Amino acid sequence: MTNQFGALLRRLRRQAGLTQERLSERSGIGVRTIRGFETGERTDPRVATVRMLADALALAPADRDELLAAAAGPTGPEPSAPPEAGGTGHVSEHRPEPGASAGRSRSALHDTLAETADQLALTVGTRWQREEEQRQIQDPFPLPVRWQAADEHLMDHWANIRRAPAGERPGPLDLAGELDGILDAYQRLPSGRLVVLGRAGSGKTILTVRFVLDLLRKRARANAVPVIFNLGSWSPTTTSLREWLTGQLVRDYPGLAAPGPGGSTLAAALVEADLVLPVLDGFDEIAHGLHRAALEALNATTLPMLLTSRPAEYAAAVAGTDVLTSAACVELVDLTLTDVVNYLPRTTRRTSAEATVWDPVLAELRERPDSAASVNLAAVLTTPLMVMLARTIYSNTPDHDPATLLDTGRFGTPEALEDHLLDSFIPTVYRYQPDTGQHRPRRRQWDPDRAEHWLGYLAGHLHRLGTHDLAWWQLGTSMRRSSRAAAVGVLAGLLIGIVEWLVAGVLGGFLGGFDVGFGVWLRYSLADALIVGGTAGLAFGSMHWLTSRPGGTTFEPSRVHIQFRGSTRKVRRRLARRIVVGLAGGLMFGVGYGLVFGGVQGILSGYLETWLRAGLIDASVWGLVFGLGAGLVYGLMSWLEAPLDIRLAASPTELLNTNRRTVGLQLLVWVPVFGLTVVLGGVLSVALLQGILGPLVFTVLGGIVWGLVGGIGGGIGYAISLTAWGRWVALARIWLPLRGRLPLAVTDFLDDAYQRGVLRQAGAVYQFRHARLQDHLTNGFRARQRKTHSRKSRRRKPD
Secondary structure (H helix, E strand, C coil), rough: CHHHHHHHHHHHHHHHHCCCCHHHCCCCCCCCHHHHHHHHHCCCHHHHHHHHHHHHHHHCHHHHHHHHHHHHCCCCCCCCCCCCCCCCCCCCCCCCCCHHHHHHHHHHHHHHHHHHHHHHHHHHHHHHHHHHCCCCCCCCCCCCCEEEEECCCCCCHHHHHHCCCCCCCCCCCCCCCCCHHHHHHCCCCCCCCCEECCCCCCCHHHHHHHHHHHHHHHCCCCCCCCCCCCECCCCCCCCCHHHHHHHHHHCCCCEEEECCHCCCCCHHHHHHCCCEEEECHHHHCCCCHHHHHHHHHHHCCCEEEEEEEEEHHHHHHHHHCCCCCCEEEEEEEEECCCCCCCHHHHHCCCCCCEEEHHHHHHHHHHHCCCHHHHHHHHHHHCCHHHHHHHHHHHHHCCCCCCCHHHHHCCCCCCCHHHHHHHHHHHHHHCCCCCCCCCCCCCCCCCCHHHHHHHHHHHHHHHHHHHCCCCCHCCCCCCHHHHHHHHHHHHHHHHHHHHHHHHHHHHHHCCCCCHHCCCHHHHHHHHHHHHHHHHHHHHHHHHHHHCCCCCCCCCCCCCCCCCCCCCCCCCCHHHHHHHHHHHHHHHHHHHHHHHHHHHHHHHHCCCCHHHHHHHHHHHHHHHHHHHHHHHHHHHHHHHEEEEECCCCCCCCCCHHHHHHHHHHHHHCCCCCCCHHHHHHHHHHHHHHHHHHCCCCCCCCHHHHHHHHHHHHHEEEHHHHHHCHHHHHHHHHHHHHHHHCCCCCHHHHHHHHHHHCCCCEEEECCCCCCCCCHHHHHHHHHHHHHHHHHHHEEEEEEECC
């Protein structure tokens, strides 16, 4: 920030007739901070701080824009005017009108971010409208999610919530309301901060979706865009809130990775400009032990927000530190029997003129409220989650009678009833497909037991990773790192070995290799393919192990697509890192192949010393060739990338398809360039090392063979071991299905689970419809695994 901001702030404050102390009272910003701005001692005010000052000064739009532009600082040197006619030749400094350059800079910045925010708003609205329809929230009408004010000790002073000047003590606002009034309740809070508490299944996610859609419908151009973020993946001790929000935006909206104003990404610019309103869902899902740190990190920002949590976790965090600054707090209340009676009959067909399958059950609840069956069922049907499960299992399934829920012999407690509903959900949605009356393709049929097994594995996978985000590029990453590297290395080695046999063996045979006899040629070609494949598999498996972190999050989907032109905006650090990785991998393969090939030939021929010497020479030559070639080509990839379209709405399937196309285009570049590099590198290396390492021979046929093997095989190895899509193929499409953990058509299975309402989409990832369902599936999968291990142990015991 330059002194222009401080001088402008002082002038506007004096025009408003305010002292620094009075401006501090109005804005809620410390008087020391304001004094530091005006004297130039404090720099880089956040956009939110400048806006609070502008609000307190009640600035006109033009003055407000000028203050924001001054806070952004200059964008470049001011131009100089030409020498005056007849002058001495000295250049006189050009002085533009005050605010002219800043105004142009502000206008360009404002237009760019406004357009980006509008595109983001359209994408967010489309996504959550589709999600609301998928979950049948409006069919036939939304359940009446209600709330009331939470305990006073869980919210800040009303003076802070209402932004009252010092000395004033305004009273509380009436915060009680229902689902369709959530936006009004939020907008009555001057602080723009609201905490929503509710127990599991009480409707917190339904409320956040409705809040986002209602706010988007009334949003004015260039206003903040509400975006839902699941807090389960945030580590507040290592990542600031704004940095984490930026990362989540780039993951779910890849186009926001494009360069933005000031050299940052568009995502970072939107967050810093407060053009993203965080709707933070699941404070309770943050890793155990980090809730206090998370609350402290939230209090370190001035961002407006809506935060949801289960009551116990939030109350514990408040007891350990403080309330969320300037935040009001409400708590969701249970559904009533009247709510259930009004809702469930309208979700099913009539069995007669006025009767439905729910009528006998609801009559029991109304007429005998004190019976054991009524008490248990009434206690269960107090949350939207359980009501929606009951609807799914009994409303449109002719072979299921809801009167079963009144059987106290089977379900003696409310907990037993809840377990029954959770147990029955997966078999129901996979066994029965309702007739919607619309012309839609028939769903693929999955065996219910196998589907539950696969979903249980996925739930356990998320539990081991400590997240609720089911990302396709992380499937298999809960395995041990050594197991992942082994699976990747075996697949890469097998494919490269096949390429070596087809190119060097078959092609070489047709070009003269058959002259030695078919049997000799076959043994030699298979041995060579085994050596090349084994060495390459070891090299690429090792590279995968070295570049993978224990959590398996190193390889993420490409946020870019290939374009065949250079770019001066690429970061040199990424180029250098890729060159180093490629150099190490190529050197490992070249040296390994030379040594192994020489050793094997020496053992088979009986001339071990001679062949070891030849192996050392081959290791030197091929290590140099493959190391430099792989480093240069892998680095070249960073100069052939361009940002994705900002309007791209990333769903898991879209991101997977985009990443597959990216890898395919990379291979189209890699194969010919790396192949040619190997040929030219071989020629140059032989020429340079001729005489130093003894007489060296590099034939045209050998150059062609190694160029093809290096280009095709190296490209395959790179794709399998060093890209998110390749690891997805190796682990999720091959390894895990072979072990029975997932189906072969895992993409179809995940999309089908979303269509059936088992999963939901949250940007580029899936999530289980509810954390309670995920936990239930995890426990069921573990119980089945224990039974299987127990049976195997009994079989091994001697009689």
